[in-house]
Amino acid sequence: MKRPTIADIARRAGVTKSTVSFALNGRPGVSDATRTRILDIAREMGWQPSRAARALSGGRAGVLGLVVDRPARTLGxxxxxxxxxxxxxxxxxxRDIALMLQVTEDADAQRATYRRWWAERRVDGVFVVDLCVDDERIKVLAELGMPAIVVGGPQGLGGLPGLWNDERTAVRSVVEYLVALGHRRIARVAGLPGLWHTVMREEAFEDAARELGVTPSGGTTDYTGDAGARATRRLLSSSTPPTAIVYDNDVMAVAGLSVATEMNIRVPDRLSIVAWDDSVLCRLVHPPLTAISLDIPAYGAEVARRLADLSAGRPVTSACHATPVLAPRGSTGPAPVL
Amino acid sequence: MKRPTIADIARRAGVTKSTVSFALNGRPGVSDATRTRILDIAREMGWQPSRAARALSGGRAGVLGLVVDRPARTLGxxxxxxxxxxxxxxxxxxRDIALMLQVTEDADAQRATYRRWWAERRVDGVFVVDLCVDDERIKVLAELGMPAIVVGGPQGLGGLPGLWNDERTAVRSVVEYLVALGHRRIARVAGLPGLWHTVMREEAFEDAARELGVTPSGGTTDYTGDAGARATRRLLSSSTPPTAIVYDNDVMAVAGLSVATEMNIRVPDRLSIVAWDDSVLCRLVHPPLTAISLDIPAYGAEVARRLADLSAGRPVTSACHATPVLAPRGSTGPAPVL
DNA sequence: CGATTCTACTTAACCGGTTTTTCAAGCGTG
DNA sequence: CACGCTTGAAAAACCGGTTAAGTAGAATCG
Known part of the structure; x- marks a missing residue:
């Protein structure tokens, strides 16, 4: 009933612990006969290595960490x-690596978690999400020498490797698409202004607008539906309301759609809506929302691959992962004739 | 630069490792003077205990696990x-306990994860979510003797402690509310038929319907928006369509609302909609959805408290946590006059 | 006042692996 | 046949904590 250890295996096989360890790890210095016998016994006894013991002697925990800094309500x-x-x-x-998750209330707690995890050797590395302008975490991670990969970039990485998506191109394709539909007044409801990807999308949006002769407008939010709804109400109440709005996430886009419905502004007849971050949510509402789509699980997998490599000591470089693509649906259409 | 160990502290303090260990853990057998000195040195050196070492000798990992068995797309x-x-x-x-998360593709993988985690001593216990009828996991956990708490119940626990909510009362209050509004044909779009909470809600719904003289209808789904939309279309296309629909989650309720909009059935004039699981989503759409609301973070906290106790060897009993309450909003109204 | 109990430590073993060092046997070779 | 070389395995140290057992010296006590 008790969990077997390599000592148990050694006893049964009539050899010492070290021989068992060598055999199990496929290292030389053990005859084929002995190795086979040991492996058979280990299998028969249902042996599994103790992570704690491995971590203690080997120095690696076999765990990667993710700290998310969002209030509980909006996170979900x-x-x-x-x-x-x-x-x-x-x-x-x-790869038999576990994921440790921590939800924190603020940036300070997040940095404290990095420090604690590293000091306790709980994780071998961390995923850094929601990269901010002048992000303090970068410094902490560099100081600790903790393997980390940024889910984002290419700006603001400060020496850390990152994996990002080509949002600039995606922004441009959205603006081009709307312009082709005849829109000339396009608004963007952005997310948190301190985040790098907000900054980058904003720049790309303004560049594209300038080049294509479009009048941009917009504002920043905290990504919540409420903020999206408020921003939408403000935009639609102005004397020169936009004919198209691009939202920085799907939640705000849905909220914006509700506001339009509530204000009796038909979508897409009088207002076109585009959501960044495609999800089931976009297909759930009526009309379904045109969205900028990205295979997020695939992105996560690639990021994980890189952090696993990095924490195993293999060199990892920064890279661009993919270009999000526009998925046109019912919420966008020709600009209304003014 | 190197991480300090208790041996380093011991050397600096001129005592042995064990004295340091006793001092740091607040155990008797150390003079106040020595204890203070040791604590000061530990603080000064920035000592943090190695989790691996603690786990190895103490036998506790300081980690609790959660395995979620949902396909990637619907999970989010x-x-x-x-x-x-x-x-x-x-x-x-x-409590300085970490959370380990694993997302699996199917129930087999989930059980395998439990076995592996336990064999490797990666976690001290697990949270069991989405309890099914004849849930195989219960047997595995019992066999392993692994501390576990079921997020659900009271039925199907099979000896495991659980923490549930009084859904029966909540179901009843919803039906009473709708009946008071004049509804007599009420449908319920249920979730996965194999889940215990679906079974319990279904029973409660039928009991309440029978007692209150209501004609129930409905069907089961897989919780996705698509399934919710299909079920809604079917219900609303029948010769005697319901005047109110209760959905087993918010996503389906939103999908149902879209279907109604698409079919030109005004909500709440001709159809009332109630969502189980309140979330921002319900307030995002127009009209905002009447929902059955529960403080889920508080529920999670209580469950965590119990599992932490259990894994620390303290006895834990099953209990009911709270009764979800109805939050009336714009999606429900008087039944249409037929 | 000698025996006993406390106090404040130290010594040493242990948890379950990995890794370095040591060693004995078998082998070919000049 | 003495020598070095290789091979297979044992012995022992180590990772960083916890903990049982042992031991001085001081306090208590009949």
Missing amino acids: IEPFFMQLISGIEGELSS | IEPFFMQLISGIEGELSS
Whole structure:
């Protein structure tokens, strides 16, 4: 009933612990006959290595960590994280690495978690999400020498390897698409202004607008549906309301759609809506939302692969993962004739 | 630069490892003077215990596990899990316990994960979610003797402690509310038929319907928006369509609302909609959905508290946590006059 | 006042692996 | 046949904690 250890195996095989260890790890110095016998006994006894013992002597925990810094209520609603985690998981479990998750209330707690995890050797590395401008975490991680990969970039990485998506191209394709439909007043309801990807999308949006002769407008939010609804109400109440709005996430886009419905502004007849971050949510509402789509689980898997490599001591470089593509649905159409 | 160990502290303090260990753990047998000195040195050197070493000698990993068995795409959309995790986290982090997360593809993989985690001593216990009728996991956990708490119940626990909510009362209050509004044909779009909570809600719904003279109808789904939409279309196309529909989760309720909009059936004038599982999603759409609301983070925190106790060897009993309450919003109204 | 109990430590073993060192036997070779 | 070389395995140290057992010296006690 008790869990077998290599000492138990050694006793049964009539050899010493070290021989068992060598045999189980496929290292030389053990005859084929002995090795086979040991492996058979280990299998028969249902032996599994103790992670704690391995971590203690080998120095590796076999765990990677993810700290998410979002308030409880808003966390749940965004499908992004769960999809990312799901993708990360798929990759890690095939490598027998576990994922440790921590939800924190603020950035300070997040940095404290990194320090604690590293000091306690609980994890071999961490995924860094929601990269901010002047992100303090970068410094902490560099100081600790902790393997880390940024889920984002290419700006603001500060020496850490990152994996990002080509959002600039995606933003451009959205603006081009809307312009082709005749829209000239396009608004963007952005997410948190401190996040790098908000900054980058904003830049790309303004560049594209300028080049294509479009009047941009917009504002930043905290990603919540409420904020999205408020921003939408403000935009639609202006004297020169936009004919198309691009939202930085799906939740705000859905909220924006509700506001339009509530204000009796038909979508897509009088207003076109585009959501960043495609998810079931976008297909759930009526009309279904045109969205910028990305295979998030695949992104998570690739990020996980890289962090696993990094924490195993293999060199990892920064890279661009993919270009999100526009998935046109019922919420976008020709601009209304003014 | 190297991480300090208790041996380092011992050397600096001029005592032995064991004295340091006793001092740091607040155990008797150390003079106050020595204890203070040791604590000061430990603080100064920035000592943190090695989890691996503790796990190895103490036998406890300081980690609790959660295995979620949902396909990647649908996982993200349901706010329930993230809220639950968030609540669990809040409680665990205050006790310095970490949470290990694994997303699996099927029930077999889930059981395999339990076995592996236990064999490797990676976790001290697990949270069991989505309890099924004849759930194989119960047997595995009992066989392993692994501390576990079921997030659900009271039926189907098979000896495991559980923490559930009084859904029977909640179901009843919903039916009473709808009957008071004049509804006599009420449908229920249920979730997965194999889950215990689906079975219990179904029973409660039929009991309440019978007692209150209501004609029930409905069907089971896989919780996805698509399935919810299909079920809604079928119900609304029947010769005697329901005047109110209760959905087993918020995603399906939103999908149902879209279907009604698409079929030009005004909500709540001609159809009332109630969602189980309140979330931002319900307030996001127009009209906002009447929902059965529960403080999920608080539920998660209580569950975490219990599992932490259980894995620490303290006895834990099964209990009912709370009764979900009805939050009336714009999607419910008086039954249409036929 | 000698025996006993406390106090404050030290010594040493242990948890379950990995890794370095040591050693004996078998082998070919000049 | 003495020598070095290789091979297969044992012995022992180590990772960083916890903990049972042992031991001085001081306090208590009949």
